[in-house]
Amino acid sequence: MIPSTFTYQKVNSVEEAIKALSSADSKLLAGGHSLIPTMKLRLSQPSKLVDIGSIAGLRGIKEAGAEIIIGAVSTHQEIASNKIIQSKLPVVAQGAASIGDVQVRNKGTIGGSLAHADPAADWAAVILALDATLAVQGSKGSRKVKATDFFKGMFTTALQEGEIITAIHIPVAAGSKSAYVKFPQPASRFAIVGCAVVKNGEGKINIAYTGVSSCPFRDSGAEKVLAGKKLDAGTIQAASNAAVEGMSILEDHYASEKYRKHLAKVYLKRALSAIA
Amino acid sequence: MNVKINMKVNGTSYSHEVEPRTLLVHYLRDTLRLTGTHIGCDTSGCGACTIHLDGKAVKSCTLLAVQADGHELTTIEGLSSNGTLHPIQEGFNQEHGLQCGFCTPGMIMTALDLLHNNPKPTEEEIRHALEGNICRCTGYHNIVKSIQYAAKKM
Numbered sequence: 001m002i003p004s005t006f007t008y009q010k011v012n013s014v015e016e017a018i019k020a021l022s023s024a025d026s027k028l029l030a031g032g033h034s035l036i037p038t039m040k041l042r043l044s045q046p047s048k049l050v051d052i053g054s055i056a057g058l059r060g061i062k063e064a065g066a067e068i069i070i071g072a073v074s075t076h077q078e079i080a081s082n083k084i085i086q087s088k089l090p091v092v093a094q095g096a097a098s099i100g101d102v103q104v105r106n107k108g109t110i111g112g113s114l115a116h117a118d119p120a121a122d123w124a125a126v127i128l129a130l131d132a133t134l135a136v137q138g139s140k141g142s143r144k145v146k147a148t149d150f151f152k153g154m155f156t157t158a159l160q161e162g163e164i165i166t167a168i169h170i171p172v173a174a175g176s177k178s179a180y181v182k183f184p185q186p187a188s189r190f191a192i193v194g195c196a197v198v199k200n201g202e203g204k205i206n207i208a209y210t211g212v213s214s215c216p217f218r219d220s221g222a223e224k225v226l227a228g229k230k231l232d233a234g235t236i237q238a239a240s241n242a243a244v245e246g247m248s249i250l251e252d253h254y255a256s257e258k259y260r261k262h263l264a265k266v267y268l269k270r271a272l273s274a275i276a
Numbered sequence: 277m278n279v280k281i282n283m284k285v286n287g288t289s290y291s292h293e294v295e296p297r298t299l300l301v302h303y304l305r306d307t308l309r310l311t312g313t314h315i316g317c318d319t320s321g322c323g324a325c326t327i328h329l330d331g332k333a334v335k336s337c338t339l340l341a342v343q344a345d346g347h348e349l350t351t352i353e354g355l356s357s358n359g360t361l362h363p364i365q366e367g368f369n370q371e372h373g374l375q376c377g378f379c380t381p382g383m384i385m386t387a388l389d390l391l392h393n394n395p396k397p398t399e400e401e402i403r404h405a406l407e408g409n410i411c412r413c414t415g416y417h418n419i420v421k422s423i424q425y426a427a428k429k430m
Contacts, residue, residue: 005295006297007277008296032339032340040319100408103386106329
């Protein structure tokens with residue numbers, strides 16, 4: 001399978017990338033592990049690819065005050081193996097390490113995965129539960145988008161035409177106690193159900209799901225059940241009972257709506273037990 | 277419009293003009309004639325096309341050749357030296373780690389990535405590391421033994 005023809009431009013700065021994106025029907029290329037498979041299937045046929053994969057300023061993980069900043073073209077493997085991430089944001093390391101396989105993690109990037117917004121992508125649940133913020137840059141300047149405002153639907157985000165995700169900002173206090181668990185599709189390793197839980201700085205428990213619905217989401221119903229409560233067998237069961245109620249649940253030939261709903265409840269129990 | 281690319285593959289420098297849509301696996305197999313890297317599923321699932329890009333295992337069917345411009349690559353052809361098999365290749369030989377052999381180059385390149393990062397893996401860690409490589413002869417058991425053999429030797 002070979003993609004249809006396109007022109008290729010490698011850029012060395014975000015400014016250059018934004019300029020290069022201004023022509024119609026251009027797409028950004030970083031690791032290419034979401035984009036190239038869709039281009040090989042000709043589901044996506046951009047006329048131009050702008051390669052931001054080697055912009056040094058977009059790569060790397062650093063701690064700045066109360067937050068950890070992950071450059072958008074950092075690979076899943078770089079994030080999973082980073083010592084700061086492993087000790088301070090275990091949910092991020094667990095999420096990154098559960099993506100695809102090692103070859104995919106060595107090349108795929110966090111920014112690329114978020115911009116692609118596959119409804120079963122692991123990163124979505126992780127950054128939603130952490131109340132992360134995305135730094136975004138476009139021709140009209142820079143802005144910050146809360147993770148909770150970012151995902152708009154299947155393969156749809158709050159990114160405007162020509163905008164680039166430059167970094168993901170995560171409050172450090174958010175992840176002191178956190179976990180990501182998932183039931184992977186056995187071939188693709190995408191989440192049939194992925195559940196991230198985070199005890200944030202104020203002791204509130206955030207719960208986020210991917211793979212369950214057409215858009216990843218925070219489960220405010222289950223969060224409410226846990227508000228002000230200590231995690232124990234009883235409260236975990238109560239949260240699990242409330243989980244994903246009222247949501248429109250995906251159904252495919254791997255998992256029926258009923259089975260997926262059941263899995264979502266079971267995986268919340270596992271995630272909460274891991275941080276209790 | 278073609279793009280000029282330069283890269284080092286198995287220690288040799290190459291320079292070619294390629295169409296931007298050329299997949300790295302096709303560049304390796306059709307232009308450089310390094311046909312040890314296989315195309316299995318062609319959808320980044322099976323791992324037969326695994327090579328190393330700057331020392332890390334990647335799937336060459338899911339990369340454009342232009343993305344490898346300026347980088348160093350190793351393919352299965354680059355592992356043996358002066359006719360002496362690499363310990364992982366020797367392991368596959370000694371432990372009967374293959375039947376049809378189609379998945380073997382990818383298995384070996386992924387195993388090399390594992391042993392770089394974790395020289396003494398447990399059996400469970402080996403099995404986990406191979407999750408992106410599929411063997412349809414169902415020979416995983418001997419593949420694991422082959423990698424254990426190599427880990428002891430390396």
